Amino acid sequence: MQWEAVIGLEIHAQLSTKSKIFSGASTAFGAEPNTQACAVDLALPGTLPVFNEEALRNAVKFGLAIDAEIGRTSVFDRKNYFYPDLPKGYQTSQLFHPIVGIGHVDITQDDGTTKRVGVTRAHLEEDAGKSLHDEFPGMTGIDLNRAGTPLLEIVSEPDIRSAKEAVAYARNIHSLVTSLGICDGNMAEGSFRCDCNVSIRPKGQEEFGTRTETKNINSFRFIERAIIGEIERQIDVIEDGGRIVQETRLYDANKNETRSMRSKEEANDYRYFPCPDLLPIVIDEEYIEAVRATLPELPDARKARFIEQHGLSSYDAMVLSADRNLAEYFETVATACTDAKLSANWVMGELSKLLNQNDTAITDSPVSADQLGGLLVRIKDDTISGKIAKQVFEVMWSDGGSADEIIDAKGLKQVTDTGAIEGIVDDVIANADKQVAQYQAAEPDKRGKMLGFFMGQVMKASGGKANPGAVTSILKQKLDALCD
Amino acid sequence: MFDKTLAELASGLENGDFSSVELTQAYLDRIHAEDSKYNSYITVTDEIALSQAKAADEARAAGTAGPFTGLPIAQKDIFCTDGVRTSCASKMLDNFIAPYNATVVDKFNTAGAVMLGKTNMDEFAMGSSNESSFYGPSRNPWNTDCVPGGSSGGSAAAVAARLAPAATGTDTGGSIRQPAALCGITGLKPTYGRVSRFGMIAFASSLDQGGPMARTAEDAALMLNVMAGFDPRDSTSMQQAVPDFTADLALPLKGLTIGLPKEYFPDDLSPAIALQVQNAVKEYEALGATVKEVSLPNTALAIPAYYIIAPAEASSNLSRFDGVRYGYRCDEPVNLEDLYKRSRGEGFGPEVQRRIMVGTYALSEGFYDAYYKKAQQIRRLIKQDFVNVLNEVDVIMGPTTPHPAFKLGEKSSDPIAMYMEDIFTIALNLAGLPGMSVPCGQTDGLPVGLQIIGNYFAEQKLLNVAHQFQLATDWHKQTPDGI
Numbered sequence: 001m002q003w004e005a006v007i008g009l010e011i012h013a014q015l016s017t018k019s020k021i022f023s024g025a026s027t028a029f030g031a032e033p034n035t036q037a038c039a040v041d042l043a044l045p046g047t048l049p050v051f052n053e054e055a056l057r058n059a060v061k062f063g064l065a066i067d068a069e070i071g072r073t074s075v076f077d078r079k080n081y082f083y084p085d086l087p088k089g090y091q092t093s094q095l096f097h098p099i100v101g102i103g104h105v106d107i108t109q110d111d112g113t114t115k116r117v118g119v120t121r122a123h124l125e126e127d128a129g130k131s132l133h134d135e136f137p138g139m140t141g142i143d144l145n146r147a148g149t150p151l152l153e154i155v156s157e158p159d160i161r162s163a164k165e166a167v168a169y170a171r172n173i174h175s176l177v178t179s180l181g182i183c184d185g186n187m188a189e190g191s192f193r194c195d196c197n198v199s200i201r202p203k204g205q206e207e208f209g210t211r212t213e214t215k216n217i218n219s220f221r222f223i224e225r226a227i228i229g230e231i232e233r234q235i236d237v238i239e240d241g242g243r244i245v246q247e248t249r250l251y252d253a254n255k256n257e258t259r260s261m262r263s264k265e266e267a268n269d270y271r272y273f274p275c276p277d278l279l280p281i282v283i284d285e286e287y288i289e290a291v292r293a294t295l296p297e298l299p300d301a302r303k304a305r306f307i308e309q310h311g312l313s314s315y316d317a318m319v320l321s322a323d324r325n326l327a328e329y330f331e332t333v334a335t336a337c338t339d340a341k342l343s344a345n346w347v348m349g350e351l352s353k354l355l356n357q358n359d360t361a362i363t364d365s366p367v368s369a370d371q372l373g374g375l376l377v378r379i380k381d382d383t384i385s386g387k388i389a390k391q392v393f394e395v396m397w398s399d400g401g402s403a404d405e406i407i408d409a410k411g412l413k414q415v416t417d418t419g420a421i422e423g424i425v426d427d428v429i430a431n432a433d434k435q436v437a438q439y440q441a442a443e444p445d446k447r448g449k450m451l452g453f454f455m456g457q458v459m460k461a462s463g464g465k466a467n468p469g470a471v472t473s474i475l476k477q478k479l480d481a482l483c484d
Numbered sequence: 485m486f487d488k489t490l491a492e493l494a495s496g497l498e499n500g501d502f503s504s505v506e507l508t509q510a511y512l513d514r515i516h517a518e519d520s521k522y523n524s525y526i527t528v529t530d531e532i533a534l535s536q537a538k539a540a541d542e543a544r545a546a547g548t549a550g551p552f553t554g555l556p557i558a559q560k561d562i563f564c565t566d567g568v569r570t571s572c573a574s575k576m577l578d579n580f581i582a583p584y585n586a587t588v589v590d591k592f593n594t595a596g597a598v599m600l601g602k603t604n605m606d607e608f609a610m611g612s613s614n615e616s617s618f619y620g621p622s623r624n625p626w627n628t629d630c631v632p633g634g635s636s637g638g639s640a641a642a643v644a645a646r647l648a649p650a651a652t653g654t655d656t657g658g659s660i661r662q663p664a665a666l667c668g669i670t671g672l673k674p675t676y677g678r679v680s681r682f683g684m685i686a687f688a689s690s691l692d693q694g695g696p697m698a699r700t701a702e703d704a705a706l707m708l709n710v711m712a713g714f715d716p717r718d719s720t721s722m723q724q725a726v727p728d729f730t731a732d733l734a735l736p737l738k739g740l741t742i743g744l745p746k747e748y749f750p751d752d753l754s755p756a757i758a759l760q761v762q763n764a765v766k767e768y769e770a771l772g773a774t775v776k777e778v779s780l781p782n783t784a785l786a787i788p789a790y791y792i793i794a795p796a797e798a799s800s801n802l803s804r805f806d807g808v809r810y811g812y813r814c815d816e817p818v819n820l821e822d823l824y825k826r827s828r829g830e831g832f833g834p835e836v837q838r839r840i841m842v843g844t845y846a847l848s849e850g851f852y853d854a855y856y857k858k859a860q861q862i863r864r865l866i867k868q869d870f871v872n873v874l875n876e877v878d879v880i881m882g883p884t885t886p887h888p889a890f891k892l893g894e895k896s897s898d899p900i901a902m903y904m905e906d907i908f909t910i911a912l913n914l915a916g917l918p919g920m921s922v923p924c925g926q927t928d929g930l931p932v933g934l935q936i937i938g939n940y941f942a943e944q945k946l947l948n949v950a951h952q953f954q955l956a957t958d959w960h961k962q963t964p965d966g967i
Contacts, residue, residue: 039582039583039584042809042810043804043809044582044583044584044810045564045570045572045577045580045582045685045686045804045805046563046564046570046582046586046681046682046683046684046685046686047584047682047683048681048682048717048718048719048720049719050716050717050719051719078800080799080800080803080847082803082806082824084806084808084820087804087808087809088803088804089800089802089803089804089806090800090803140820142808142809269848269849271799271800271844271847271848271849271852272847272852273796273797273800273847273852273856276688276689276690276720276797277686277689277719277720278719278720279719279720
């Protein structure tokens with residue numbers, strides 16, 4: 001049987017407001033437990049929520065960015081359930097009238113075509129606190145610093161058909177919220193997390209199968225793995241004659257599998273009703289237009305501009321435009337060295353490699369865009385070769401300093417003096433009788449490929465400093481002279 | 485001294501007849517001597533009161549005294565007080581001390597008032613008799629076998645027994661007006677949103693409203709001058725200008741039109757109450773008012789709608805009392821569910837548990853449309869009834885309660901009979917309108933209350949109408965025997 005997966009994602013993006021959605025407490029990450037929880041966050045009796053309008057502006061920005069309907073009147077509802085890290089015994093959310101209605105994003109698929117994924121809604125809600133089980137044997141600690149942090153929950157239509165598409169969609173949303181500056185996108189700190197709804201059906205069938213929801217996945221790789229694993233699990237269950245139970249599952253990254261958390265039968269009845277402590281949020285056209293005027297360039301527009309203005313390939317433009325900080329970094333480098341393609345190669349190559357290896361965000365890169373730009377200038381003006389530049393870059397990464405300082409200090413300036421290069425070339429040829437003989441014996445059109453050995457020897461002898469272009473032409477000239 | 489109204493005490497302080505410390509000490513002494521009969525206070529705050537009184541006297545000496553400086557009042561134990569236990573008359577909060585003041589408490593502090601203590605009430609303001617208090621019922625000073633009403637029964641009893649010149653109350657379905665009626669004092673429930681709810685422990689957020697309970701309309705106006713105003717900490721408080729509520733008290737009532745809803749005079753209304761209310765209306769006619777019969781056709785729906793909406797909100801508002809962060813926690817919980825079940829089962833009294841269960845049921849999946857949504861529709865109909873009538877008349881009048889004070893225990897085993905006591909007061913909370921109860925007669929030695937209902941933010945008009953009645957009558961001056 002051919003199976004088709006039907007996938008929908010619920011993404012929780014933590015909005016980067018300074019204070020919480022209903023209180024004045026700070027939202028900064030990493031403080032000592034319960035030092036950023038005020039009386040409202042602790043749900044002390046008599047305290048009341050006051051809505052943080054910055055969260056509203058952020059949500060409206062997102063709605064405009066996905067071309068969605070903006071709720072002119074949106075209402076906070078209470079989602080009632082008991083849990084120790086939910087201080088009020090309810091989560092303030094928006095069920096009936098969300099701030100953002102139906103919208104869409106376009107994802108680029110592997111074959112380069114785009115696919116439209118619908119966004120059902122996006123609503124504002126407050127985050128819960130954290131239960132800490134490991135630190136207190138036999139007990140549970142509660143940290144309410146996160147309680148009341150504003151979240152935008154972005155719910156997709158079940159338009160996604162594969163794990164790859166799901167990741168592309170999640171990356172697209174990530175790129176949007178970070179570009180808009182409404183979410184820091186830090187997945188490790190939980191600022192951007194994803195619930196995956198997955199079901200399968202025989203290919204061609206219209207009706208949906210029973211779905212499961214895998215909650216709180218906090219990396220793109222895990223999204224992909226969790227979905228692949230869940231699809232396989234569901235196929236196995238059905239092909240073994242079983243049936244899928246509607247349930248909430250957890251992804252265990254260590255075991256790379258999902259496991260059941262609770263079934264629908266055990267699920268809470270959340271008893272939603274409009275929160276009587278908060279007034280409906282009513283916004284008008286004027287407000288929406290004022291927010292629209294503050295929207296930054298969005299990834300799709302930026303990608304088009306990178307292709308148009310910088311002559312980048314579609315792929316390079318997509319990678320570099322997805323993250324606002326990466327895009328800004330790239331453009332700073334490109335402006336400094338006046339070579340967009342070279343800049344793109346370096347940002348996507350050497351820089352990204354070290355960032356990934358060190359698990360460092362672009363905003364925390366030890367090499368600034370100006371530093372990298374300065375380095376690329378020295379490649380362009382033949383002061384150093386690309387290979388030497390990589391050495392300089394590594395020094396820059398670990399010890400700091402400008403390209404010129406490092407080149408001077410390490411004596412890495414490229415040798416372009418033809419006389420000096422000729423001397424080295426002569427030495428190499430004199431000590432390579434065997435290779436020279438092979439060169440002479442080769443068909444003239446195959447000789448080009450045999451230059452590599454001599455190039456390597458010359459570069460080695462020059463400590464990598466010889467200008468590769470000059471070396472090539474001198475080598476060719478001298479070796480060809482031996483063939484006549 | 486205990487017979488003086490707030491207004492009279494204010495001029496006594498101003499004239500130097502007595503100091504705030506003398507006044508406060510006298511009240512504290514009287515509370516300690518007499519309150520065992522009424523149980524109107526849960527906590528008496530002697531030290532705070534005397535230090536506030538001293539500060540008030542110093543302010544007066546320094547020439548910085550305001551109209552409320554040095555006047556003693558009592559706070560219903562639902563208003564959070566920084567450093568002083570706020571119990572809401574519940575075992576659940578018997579150990580709870582808030583690290584903040586309710587906005588209402590802050591405002592009285594800023595005005596230089598003296599807090600004598602925290603008054604008794606029905607647990608979490610759920611009740612019409614004060615019998616659900618964890619600290620035992622408060623008693624009616626007119627007859628201590630009778631209830632003072634509720635939920636602000638302690639405040640009403642304290643004012644009636646001259647254990648405080650005035651007190652704060654809160655009114656979710658009649659909790660200011662009904663005890664005011666049963667204890668023969670003047671109570672005002674302001675327009676929803678007039679007084680901040682911040683720091684006032686929530687029962688039903690869309691209905692709760694704090695207000696004054698005092699001897700006279702003039703005193704209620706002085707109290708409201710302190711209490712009213714927009715509060716950025718309460719999103720449902722209104723950005724409405726706060727007038728001087730005493731400014732219009734003296735206006736004559738000539739030309740006033742009074743609407744008498746026929747639904748407020750049903751066949752089973754106590755004849756004695758009907759008679760006293762009719763006499764009061766005649767008094768108003770003598771003062772130049774004209775009377776018109778009107779209709780509030782959805783009155784009968786108010787109680788069922790209220791007993792969906794209020795418990796629904798309460799079931800959610802009271803979820804925070806879970807034994808996790810503060811308040812009562814059961815001994816030795818074996819797991820989380822046990823912690824919740826026993827902390828809440830042991831910490832809440834039966835009436836609170838009943839309402840939490842009713843509210844939880846009403847909001848349950850599959851019942852929401854049939855109950856909560858329907859109740860909200862009825863709420864709009866009720867509101868529209870009032871809007872229609874208040875387009876034709878200046879104020880609406882009727883009895884505050886269908887009966888005078890009843891005996892302790894008389895209705896406590898019959899929740900429906902207890903709920904029916906609020907039949908005339910509850911609709912106002914659903915509509916969000918302001919209403920007053922003023923003493924207008926007696927039956928068998930127990931006071932009868934006249935309810936006066938006005939348009940949104942028409943508290944000035946209500947106070948004027950009540951004050952003119954009190955100039956013409958002396959029901960508000962009656963004192964229970966032995967006081």
